[in-house]
């Protein structure tokens with residue numbers, strides 16, 4: 001009996017948060033680094049389903065950088081990063097699209113659907129809903145910046161009770177263009193802004209943003225982020241993530257969090273408890 005009461009209490013504790021986020025759009029960036037063991041993937045699917053069933057509207061943008069690198073290595077194709085973003089030759093683009101849209105996107109969609117959700121997988125090429133342009137063709141090749149997100153496409157899917165699962169590929173404007181490889185963090189913030197999300201959560205493989213002594217920084221302002229980037233404390237893959245958080249909150253998304261995707265149910269802890277987890281980037 002005591003255990004049953006505890007369960008009811010836990011549910012009641014979550015009530016204010018369920019009320020707060022009910023009917024709100026929450027964008028989840030599911031990083032390649034957080035897509036590790038089959039057990040963690042199952043927990044991810046359970047969390048998304050629970051959010052969905054209590055009335056939150058989840059939109060997932062996934063990465064997959066590590067898998068792209070593994071495949072390029074297996075094919076003996078060199079790959080380099082500049083400022084945390086991959087240099088994308090035509091050959092790399094083909095592999096990136098194959099892994100992102102072909103493998104990872106469908107894996108996440110199948111996982112969610114096998115748990116009873118109605119997930120639908122798309123990339124920015126579908127209905128040309130994300131358009132891109134080269135970031136700097138000489139330097140990065142087909143690595144792109146997003147020029148437009150047609151929010152109506154995502155809203156239609158949400159209105160029809162689908163969970164959109166988005167691969168970070170943008171369409172090019174010319175006929176037969178291979179498209180652009182978009183850093184998934186930046187794709188997530190652009191989509192979140194365009195669709196009027198209330199919150200964006202980045203799931204990655206660290207407890208959040210860490211300081212030089214590897215301690216968690218639970219909250220960071222824009223000025224603090226700038227200083228930590230300048231002194232190299234924030235580097236590599238964390239750079240596009242903090243930039244994406246700043247972009248999202250500047251664009252009207254109320255909350256931006258970087259949390260540990262290796263921690264079971266970290267998304268539920270962040271959404272439904274007052275303690276929260278990870279790092280919140282604030283204005």
Ligand SMILES: Nc1ncnc2c1ncn2[C@@H]1O[C@H](COP(=O)(O)OP(=O)(O)O)[C@@H](O)[C@H]1O
Pocket residue numbers: 030031032033034063064065185203204205206208209210211233234235236237238239
């Ligand atoms: N200050 C920092 N705090 C935490 N992680 C950092 C920091 N600076 C750089 N990183 C690196 O950023 C990585 C997360 O970025 P990335 O590997 O691109 O993940 P994802 O696949 O989730 O996008 C961490 O594993 C860590 O190596």
Ligand SMILES: CC(=O)N[C@@H](CCC(=O)OP(=O)(O)O)C(=O)O
Pocket residue numbers: 030031032033062063064065066068084085086096143144168181182183184185237
């Ligand atoms: C331009 C660029 O860097 N694109 C990324 C897209 C995937 C990604 O961002 O994956 P994670 O979120 O797992 O890092 C890449 O090619 O790796």
